[in-house]
Amino acid sequence: MIDPELAAAIDLSRPPLTADGIAERRAANRVVTDVELSRGGSVTFTEEDADGVPVLVLRPAGVPEGPPVLHVHGGGMVAGTRRSDLHVLAEWVSELGVTLISPEYRLAPENPHPAPVQDCYRTLTWMERNGFGSPIVAGTSAGGGLAAAVTLMARDYGGPAIRGQLLIYPMLDDRCETPSSHQFLDGTIWVRSSNITGWTALLGDARGGPDVSQFAAPARAADLSGLPPTYVDVGSVDVFRDEAVGYASRIWQAGGDAELHVWPGGCHGFDQLAPDAALSRRARATRLAWLRRTLHL
Known part of the structure; x- marks a missing residue:
């Protein structure tokens, strides 16, 4: 059940996304x-231009450049821009003094x-060459999945170094077969x-099959x-609930450090769509508290 305050503030009647839409x-x-x-x-x-990828760089006014955060916007792999989500996430810059880089990926x-x-990883390597320092890699929804994929790339390709990853209701699994995926049909x-629709746009007929890369679906x-x-x-109340919980659990099982929060009554995108709601x-x-701890601010 969706939190009543969210249900009152968010238009939940939006029709499902189709290829034609x-x-x-x-x-x-x-x-x-x-x-x-x-x-x-x-x-x-x-x-700015990150080796052919347009990026928006947000900096704290009047102070030296802060620790970097690469943030990847959401949009189901098919929509959104480098400005998406930033009406809320700009508070990371104003509250913590970080420098936030948002790429306009294809x-x-x-x-x-x-x-x-590739565009997101290219942005990460551009940041390294331009002296931004080791970033937090963050992302929202589809951007959360891309952030997770970039982090896997950095691990497997030997860099650039990443200080942490922050995955906000991430889109991680093209198979769409978790219980929560089947639970939320409308x-x-x-x-x-x-x-x-989003995964098919990204992967075509390969979606759900045996040969999908971890860099497409972490x-x-x-x-x-x-x-x-x-x-x-x-x-x-999110189709991504179980794949997000599963991802954190598997990091723990591999001996890693993960912090997991499942917000009761939260629907997908709730904090963007109703930023003033208590939840x-x-x-x-x-999230701000985790960023502060991880960046030693």
């Missing part, structure tokens, strides 16, 4: 304004796997059929050892 979904994306990004003048931002279906994750923001990884400290959160404020404060 991708263009309409993109056109309906929330536009984050310059005023929202600046957070009353506490944040400055620039558009979207499916026009650019299927591996294009999106009545919430991102339902099973929408999820299948839940496919056979080995989750050797990963940096990890934060995973998800709502209890959203709790979720954001808990």
Whole structure:
């Protein structure tokens, strides 16, 4: 059951995403304004080029550049921009003094796997060459899955070094066969059929088959050892609930460091869609606390 405060604040009647509806979904994306990004003048931002990937770089105003966070936006692999999600996440810059880099990765279906994750990893290597330091790699929804994939790439390719990964209701498993995937068929923001549409756009006919790479769907990884400290959160009313819980559990089983939160009554994207709700404020404060500890702020 969705938290009553969230249910009152969020339009839960949005139709499921279909392949024919991708263009309409993109056109309906929330536009984050310059005023929202600046957070009353506490944040400055620039558009930069990361080896061919457009990035938005947010910095704390009036202070030396802070510890870096690479944040990957959501959008089901098919929508969103480098400004997506930042009307809320700019508080990481204003509250903690971090420098946040948000890449404009290529979207499916026009650019299927591996294009999106390649753009995110290219941004990470650009950050290393340009002296940003070892970042937290974070992501929201589809961006959470891409953040997890970039972290696996960095482990398997021998770098760049990553200080931690922060996965916000991440999209991790193309098979869409967990109990929560079958549980939420309607009545919430991102339902099973929408999820299948997004994964099919990314992977085509390979979706759900035996040959999907861990760098496309991180839940496919056979080995989750050797990963940096990890934060995973998800709502209890989310198709991604069980794959997120499973990912954190497998990190523990591999001897790793993971912090997991399942927010009771939280639907997909709840903190973005109803940022003033009590549950959203709790979720954001808990992420900030993990970032502060992990960055030693």
